[in-house]
Amino acid sequence: MVDAIRFRDDEAHDEPAVTLDSFLGQSNATAVRIEAGEDARVLLPHLDRLALVEVSFPKFRDGRGYSSGRILREAGYTGELRAQGDVLVDQIPLMRRCGFDSFAPEAPVDAAVLEASLARYSVHYQAAADSHIPVWKRRNG
Amino acid sequence: MKILTGNDLVTGDVTWWTGEGWSRHIEDAKDVGDQGDILAQVEEAARRVNTPYVIDAEATPEGPRPAHIKDRIRALGPTVRPDLTLKPADPNAGSWVI
Amino acid sequence: MYKYDEYDHSIVAARIDEFRDQVRRRLEGHMTEDQFKPLRLMNGLYLQLHAYMLRVAVPYGTMDSRQMRMLGRIARKYDRGYGHFTTRQNIQFNWIKLADTPEILEELATVEMHAIQTSGNCIRNISSDQFAGAAADEVTDPRPWAELLRQWSTFHPEFTYLPRKFKIAVIASDTDRAAMRLHDIGIQIVKNDAGELGGRIYVGGGMGRTPMIAPLIKDFVPFADFISYLEACLRVYNRYGRRDNIYKARIKILIHELGADKYREEVEAEFQAVKQLGIDPPQAEFDRIAAHFAPPAFETGLSDAIDRSDPNFAAWVDQNVSAHKAAGYAVVTVSLKPTGGIPGDASADQIDIMADLAERFSFNELRVTHAQNIVLPHVAKHDLFRVYQMLAHAGLAEANLDLISDIIACPGLDYCSLANARSIPVAQKIAQRFADLDRQRELGELKLKISGCINACGHHHAGHIGILGVDRKGTENFQLLFGGSGAEDVSLGKITGPGFSEDGIVDAIEKATNVYLAQRDRGERFVDTYRRIGMEPFKEAIYG
Numbered sequence: 200m201v202d203a204i205r206f207r208d209d210e211a212h213d214e215p216a217v218t219l220d221s222f223l224g225q226s227n228a229t230a231v232r233i234e235a236g237e238d239a240r241v242l243l244p245h246l247d248r249l250a251l252v253e254v255s256f257p258k259f260r261d262g263r264g265y266s267s268g269r270i271l272r273e274a275g276y277t278g279e280l281r282a283q284g285d286v287l288v289d290q291i292p293l294m295r296r297c298g299f300d301s302f303a304p305e306a307p308v309d310a311a312v313l314e315a316s317l318a319r320y321s322v323h324y325q326a327a328a329d330s331h332i333p334v335w336k337r338r339n340g
Numbered sequence: 341m342k343i344l345t346g347n348d349l350v351t352g353d354v355t356w357w358t359g360e361g362w363s364r365h366i367e368d369a370k371d372v373g374d375q376g377d378i379l380a381q382v383e384e385a386a387r388r389v390n391t392p393y394v395i396d397a398e399a400t401p402e403g404p405r406p407a408h409i410k411d412r413i414r415a416l417g418p419t420v421r422p423d424l425t426l427k428p429a430d431p432n433a434g435s436w437v438i
Numbered sequence: 439m440y441k442y443d444e445y446d447h448s449i450v451a452a453r454i455d456e457f458r459d460q461v462r463r464r465l466e467g468h469m470t471e472d473q474f475k476p477l478r479l480m481n482g483l484y485l486q487l488h489a490y491m492l493r494v495a496v497p498y499g500t501m502d503s504r505q506m507r508m509l510g511r512i513a514r515k516y517d518r519g520y521g522h523f524t525t526r527q528n529i530q531f532n533w534i535k536l537a538d539t540p541e542i543l544e545e546l547a548t549v550e551m552h553a554i555q556t557s558g559n560c561i562r563n564i565s566s567d568q569f570a571g572a573a574a575d576e577v578t579d580p581r582p583w584a585e586l587l588r589q590w591s592t593f594h595p596e597f598t599y600l601p602r603k604f605k606i607a608v609i610a611s612d613t614d615r616a617a618m619r620l621h622d623i624g625i626q627i628v629k630n631d632a633g634e635l636g637g638r639i640y641v642g643g644g645m646g647r648t649p650m651i652a653p654l655i656k657d658f659v660p661f662a663d664f665i666s667y668l669e670a671c672l673r674v675y676n677r678y679g680r681r682d683n684i685y686k687a688r689i690k691i692l693i694h695e696l697g698a699d700k701y702r703e704e705v706e707a708e709f710q711a712v713k714q715l716g717i718d719p720p721q722a723e724f725d726r727i728a729a730h731f732a733p734p735a736f737e738t739g740l741s742d743a744i745d746r747s748d749p750n751f752a753a754w755v756d757q758n759v760s761a762h763k764a765a766g767y768a769v770v771t772v773s774l775k776p777t778g779g780i781p782g783d784a785s786a787d788q789i790d791i792m793a794d795l796a797e798r799f800s801f802n803e804l805r806v807t808h809a810q811n812i813v814l815p816h817v818a819k820h821d822l823f824r825v826y827q828m829l830a831h832a833g834l835a836e837a838n839l840d841l842i843s844d845i846i847a848c849p850g851l852d853y854c855s856l857a858n859a860r861s862i863p864v865a866q867k868i869a870q871r872f873a874d875l876d877r878q879r880e881l882g883e884l885k886l887k888i889s890g891c892i893n894a895c896g897h898h899h900a901g902h903i904g905i906l907g908v909d910r911k912g913t914e915n916f917q918l919l920f921g922g923s924g925a926e927d928v929s930l931g932k933i934t935g936p937g938f939s940e941d942g943i944v945d946a947i948e949k950a951t952n953v954y955l956a957q958r959d960r961g962e963r964f965v966d967t968y969r970r971i972g973m974e975p976f977k978e979a980i981y982g
Contacts, residue, residue, distance in 0.1 A: 238677075260476065260559070262599025266676045269596055273715060289460065289477055296595035309468070315459065320452045322445050324589040325665075326717040327596065334445045334589065335719035338726065350465065351535045352489035387467055390485065408912055410851060413860075414487050418852040420780055420862045424518055424533075 203281065204302040204313070206295070212251040212279055232283070239267035246276045253303070256284035265297045272298030272328035288312050292320070298328035341371040341399050344379055345411065346392030354414045355389060362389060365426065366415040367403035405436070412437045439502055439803065440585050440730045442550045449592065450547050453554060457481050458540035465537065480598070482530075482556030483539055486855050492534040493556040494546060498566035498584040498608070499527030499806040506793035506804050508549045513786040516542050521789065523774060523782040525846060525897055526605070527565050527806040528556055532853055554592060559600045561591035561672075565607045567615045568807040571731060572769050572815040574761040578635055580610035580627050582728040583664075586719065590665055597672050601679035601687035604672070605644070608637075616808060617900055617924030619643045619652045622689045623671060628658065636660040641671055641701065642693030645894035649930045650690040653698040655705065663709070665718045670708035674701065733764070734801035734816055740766025744819050751826050753875065754837040759822065762815075768822060770800075770814040771807065772829060773836040773844060777869045780862050781847040782810030791832045799825050808897075808924075809846055809885075811839070841878040842886055842951070843869040846897050850890030850907060851914070857890035859907025859914035860940075864888055867944045872951075881951055884964045885923070900924035902965040903947060904931040916943040920950070920976060921968050932973060935981055949979045 205211060216232035217225075223241065230251035233239060242252065252271060254264040268280055281301040282294050288308045291299075295317065302308070326333040343366075344357035355362040356369035357379060363369070372379060376394035383389045395411050397404040406412050417425030419434045427433035442450070457477075464474040478484075482493035494509065501509075509529055513521045516538050517531040524530055534542070546552055556563055564584045571579040587606060591597070597604070607616045610627035618624035624640040637659045643652030659667045675689045678696075693701045742765060746752035760769040772792060775781050784792070792812055796804045799821045805813035817825055829835040838844045845868060848854065850861030865888055872878055887901030891908075898904030904919035915937040922931030938946055951964070953976050958967045968976065 260599055261681055263677055265596045266673050293595040293598055319456055322448055324592050325594055335723040339720055339722045347485055350537050354488055391471055420852050
């Protein structure tokens with residue numbers, strides 16, 4: 200495991216993320232890990248007490264976590280949202296748009312490539328879970 | 341016999357392992373015995389070939405003939421465009437495939 | 439036609455930069471082929487049998503002359519002098535070098551073209567009616583809706599790693615020229631009672647291993663909800679579509695397993711949440727896009743008369759010329775199916791000639807059809823004879839649209855690494871057997887479609903006659919299907935029985951057409967007779 204890449208100003212949360220089942224079964228956990236097939240919506244009633252949600256990407260081809268990320272952000276979650284697993288450098292810009300602000304890839308990510316990737320697209324066609332103004336809004340004031 | 345084939349990483353051309361390197365011509369392919377998988381790993385890691393794999397072939401006087409039609413088409417080129425195959429001057433080249 | 443603004447240009451330019459970097463990292467060994475493959479596929483680059491293959495997007499099949507000429511240029515400069523028009527209204531080049539691809543993309547970008555999402559497990563090129571904007575029977579031009587979807591789906595951050603590929607078609611007439619209900623999402627733009635335009639949404643169709651006709655999911659989605667609703671459709675699929683088995687990963691399987699009603703409920707629940715997000719573009723954006731598709735400046739007062747004194751020309755007019763919405767104009771379909779040729783292939787010279795004809799006679803516009811032909815959508819009737827002569831000179835005036843030799847065929851085992859059998863030689867033999875045009879006309883509309891493997895790129899399930907190539911112990915074998923249709927009478931073909939050799943299947947088809955000729959009622963097409971009398975008489979003739 201390599202160090203997490205974070206795009207947050209706050210301190211990294213040091214409580215280990217518990218499984219979704221144990222999170223739902225105990226009242227005091229503040230960090231949870233959801234697996235690719237688990238329903239992010241069950242976390243929505245508990246967003247206030249969550250400081251970290253770690254979403255698992257078991258294979259880079261498995262894109263379920265992109266929806267999980269957006270669902271949490273769209274419901275107002277503001278804590279750390281971490282993508283963990285088979286996370287590749289070319290995917291991180293898309294994950295950023297889906298609301299992820301922390302990354303724990305299994306294999307190291309080339310920092311220069313990542314920086315270039317994140318800077319590459321200055322505009323995006325569609326609205327997502329980030330602060331980019333979609334092209335249609337730019338065009339129409 | 342067993343022969344090793346793949347595509348060139350840069351050009352995509354079909355290539356065959358000759359015992360020393362890679363050739364576009366199946367006539368140059370050599371039996372790899374039980375070394376095919378190891379060779380494939382080494383050559384792919386060195387990026388001298390893309391997606392190599394070992395196939396069965398029959399040794400004939402004209403050279404190796406792959407057991408499967410797909411690799412015979414790879415060896416020759418598209419049967420519907422003889423002009424674009426490796427044997428554009430041979431009107432019967434397509435019959436080798438079937 | 440849609441024209442890029444600074445934003446569109448900037449996105450395509452960033453994509454080229456990104457792909458150039460990905461190619462560099464692959465060539466320098468920073469990425470494995472396994473990691474590179476989904477990235478190159480999302481940019482339309484395959485590794486096929488003989489070389490890399492690049493599939494260039496032709497959004498909803500619409501192009502101008504300048505773009506068409508660029509395709510000719512790519513064919514000459516980077517390929518081997520030809521291209522292959524596909525059943526998704528795109529074009530693919532068969533002999534591309536990996537190292538050349540960034541430069542090819544740069545050339546394409548100069549004419550507002552790209553290869554974005556022409557493959558991969560993402561939303562693919564949006565397809566549409568090749569007669570859009572010209573058809574006499576459309577309620578509106580579907581292309582502004584398709585362009586809206588093109589932009590929405592381009593680099594959609596949530597839907598780039600879907601369980602499987604995702605294909606969307608948009609039409610706007612009751613006549614379906616785009617196999618709409620055989621798409622993951624098929625959309626028919628309709629007018630409601632209030633005169634408002636919106637989408638009728640069908641979800642879960644597709645061909646491939648398990649062909650299905652899409653059920654109706656929502657009768658009317660107004661523009662104001664259009665993107666939100668589709669976002670909900672996709673999100674339900676992304677979350678619940680199967681990822682354990684690639685053969686069961688398409689949305690049709692999800693809907694089949696859930697049932698259309700349950701899927702619709704899930705989508706509605708998701709839509710209620712998504713609709714709050716403000717992700718739907720305003721009407722002003724639709725109007726901006728639609729303005730690009732304003733009808734060209736048709737001349738008024740033109741005559742509808744056509745001089746039919748040349749019999750070959752008259753035959754071509756009868757077969758390849760369709761009704762246009764403007765008086766004095768017609769829609770011309772250029773057949774890329776010469777007898778004995780390769781369906782959908784066009785040489786660089788032919789590509790240039792079609793570009794020239796579009797410039798001179800069709801307000802600069804061309805279309806690619808899912809049946810692998812080219813359309814000149816707006817030709818004045820008084821120009822038809824000249825257009826015909828110039829096409830004939832280039833070997834492009836085959837008068838066989840929708841006849842038995844107008845065959846859809848995938849590239850098959852001559853090119854494709856997934857194929858099990860060669861499709862093109864079968865197409866050539868059938869076209870040669872029925873080379874006599876009078877005989878073809880006697881058989882009437884007969885849509886024959888050939889796939890070289892179960893993935894069904896050649897739409898065999900949707901052919902009045904379908905052929906599926908399989909590998910039987912290392913030998914090519916061909917299964918025969920009857921009764922499919924990709925049109926508004928959509929249906930899936932049924933397999934006749936045991937398969938045939940390459941020559942055997944040509945004989946079987948000839949026998950089947952003889953059954954049709956003997957049994958047809960007045961006005962019946964092959965598929966109508968089949969539907970009325972069933973499989974048995976055909977089986978007896980073929981296997982008896």
